[in-house]
Amino acid sequence: MSYQAKKLINDPRDVVTEYIEGMVETYPLLQYLDGFPNIKVVLRADVLGSTYDKVAVISGGGSGHEPAHAGYVGEGMLTAAVCGDVFTSPHVDAILAAIRAVTGPKGCLLIVKNYTGDRLNFGLAAEEAKSEGYNVEMVIVGDDCALPPPRGVAGRRGLAGTILVHKVAGAAAAAGLSLTDVTAEAKHASEIVGTMGVAFSVCTLPGHVTSDRLGPGLMELGLGIHGEPGAAVADLQTADIVVSHVLKQILSTETKYVPITRGNRVVLMINGLGSTPAMELMIAAGKAVPQLQLEHGLAIDRVYTGSFMTSLDMAGLSISIMRADRIILQRLDAPTKAPFWPVSVEGDRPPAKIPIPLPPSKIETNVELFAKPQELGEQGCILEVAIRAAANEIISLRDQLNEWDSKVGDGDCGSTMFRGATAIMEDMKKCYPLNDAARTVNEIGMSIRRVMGGTSGILYEILCKAAYASLKDSPVITSKEWANALAAGIAAVSKYGGAGSGYRTMLDALIPAASVLKERLDAGVDPVNAFVMSADAACSGAESTKNMQAQAGRSSYVSAEMLALVPDPGAMAVASWYRAAAIAVESRLRPSKD
Structure with a gap:
């Protein structure tokens, strides 16, 4: 039976902002950027x-994991x-604002938990910051030991071991090390830590009803930190049995999640997931230490217990x-003033809010840049038509894409793409400099x-950003330069998303299209014909995803039998808009004689 959870909140949409406001009032050595709602x-x-x-x-990520991540600022x-x-992964603009606010000449390290949204948003922010002149490195933490070795790019999730990586990196930075050395220490720390979780209840999002997925007398093994289902559901067991199972999973010699063997010295962290009493956490710590010593032959150097x-x-x-x-x-062991490591905080209280720093480059709005109506040239007209x-x-495929996605994902691919397409149509009327293709x-x-969000939104933005970088220095954009820009965008999507050909993603439409486009242009085929041929390749690639085992995204958790029923919605969306653009360009340049 579902019921509305009791929460001490106001508007569910304001919980993160109000949490931050209370935090900076409580800890005077913390501030927050103030200016824009996102x-x-x-x-x-x-x-x-x-x-x-x-x-x-x-560092950072979705909220709901407090005291992570803000509680470790100091x-x-x-x-x-x-x-x-x-x-929900933080917005690229928020990550960029953080980089601009605190990064000096020695650069900055981004520590990111291994979730697709976090990888993509932090990755794009890193690339934009680099283009502004900042020195940026990124370390991805995937310490989950619950699931079998992954087939695709999703990999091991980032869990509580990330906090230990924060401490190692922060202490190395405080010691004055270079960005290269701080990054190396953080990466090393991320490779020698393993984590597994056990839940006795399901969490409740603010403003939502409490799920009854996990009934009385049951526990979930190997869950993530977002309320997603774990690796298995089992009958509730005693602390001895639960701790023993988790330790054996982390230290398994078959999966080799972490390079820990008998005789090693280790650090132990017992982490509460939100409503576990300190009594129960201490019981787990008290059982884990002797098991690690006697059964696994390990020496325990430090024990951290808490939430x-x-x-x-x-x-x-x-x-x-x-x-x-x-x-x-x-x-x-190095000293820190981060409030939840935990330590005491001293000093005078500075202002709780400071303004968001602006990029070092010129600040211009789209309205200022493109307020005057444009007299479109031929290339601008062609671009507008496409x-x-x-x-x-x-826009016309919204329901079809949602239907496909409901079988292999979360059912919102069409709605997400619809938002993006609608925004493009509106913005094109106001501010697109169509005579400047880049x-x-x-x-x-x-x-x-601005509007799409989610993994697909960030992937499309990465595609556009990399294509723009490829085109922006070309005074005249030729067909081959368009082909090179498409290839650059695909390379960036693959780099940050981790997928490639055959992974059952949007790339299975984009990669064949780019390949055929380049081949036909290199062979001297007329550019319009080459464009249409590459669109056919995109459609064939998208249809072929029915025969692929997903290796990225939510579809990677869906059975092969279910995947065979429908093509990948993301790939079909790419093929559809790509072909529509090709046909429109062909019609514009070669109108029917009838």
Whole structure:
């Protein structure tokens, strides 16, 4: 039976902002950026990016995991934390705002949990920051030991072991190390830690009803931190049995999740998931230490017990084990003023809010740039025809894409693409510089960023951003330069999304299209014919996804039998708009003689 959860909140949409407001009032060495509603960044009050003489360490992710990530902002740990909405990756603009606010000459390290949305948003922010002149590196943490080795790109999820990586990196940065060395220490720490979680209840999102997925007398093994189902459901067991199972899973010699063997020294973290009493956490710690010593032959150098990375109000715990060495222990023991490591906080209270820093480049709005009506040249007219045809095709396919996605995903592919296509149509009327193809491609990416959200939105923006970078220095854009821009966009999507040909994603339409386009142009085929041929290749590639086992995204958890019923919705969306654009260009340049 479902029921409305009791929460001490106001509007569910404001919980993250109000949480941050309370946090900076409680801990005077913290501030937050104030200015735009989608920017939720907590940062050290004693750091100013332009003068900061150490490596900045930035992390973040969806909210709902408190005290992570904002609770670990402070001298000796994180320089800033970027807070997304509940269980939602933070916006690229918020990540960029954090980088600009705290990054000095020594650069910054982004520590990212291994979830697709986080990888893509932080990845795009890193690329944009680099283009502005910042020195940025990124380390991805995937410490989950619950699921079997993955077939595709999703990989191991980032869990509570990430907090240990934060501490190692923050201490290394505080010691004055270079960005290269801080990155190396953080990467090493991420490779020697493993985590597994066990839940006794399901968490409840603010404003939602409580799920009855996990009934009385049951527990879930190997869950993530977003309330998603675990690897298995089992009857509730005693603390001895639960702890024993988790330790054996993390230290399994078959899966080899972490390089820990008998005789090693380790650090142990017992982490509450939100509503687990301290009594139960201490019981787990008391059982884990002797089991690690007697059954696994490990020496325990440090034990951390408490709630470090939660899942709202979930009952349960996770256990993390990290191999210890002299440097790791030195970093973990180094002093920090991060409030939830935990330590006391001293000092005068500075202002709780500071303005969001602007990019170092010129600040211009689309309205200022493109307020005057444009007299379109021939190339601008062709571009307008192609964009309009592509967007209208996606608008007409909303229900079909949603239907396909309901069988292999979360059922909103069509609605998400519809939002992007509608925004493109509206923005094209107002501010697209259609006579400048490169800038128009960049503006399409900005339209998508504003409204689409989710993994598909960030992938399309990455595609546009990389294509723009390929085109922007060309005074005259030829067909071959368009082909090169498409290839550059595909390479960027593959780099940050992790997928490739045959993974059952949008790339299975884009890659064949790009390949055929280049081949036909190199062979001297007329550009319009080459465009239409490449559209046919995109359609064939999208249809072929019916025969593929998904290796990325939510479809990777769906059975092969179900996947065979429908093509990949993302690939079909690409093929549809790409073909519509090709046909529209052909019709424009070669009108029917009838």
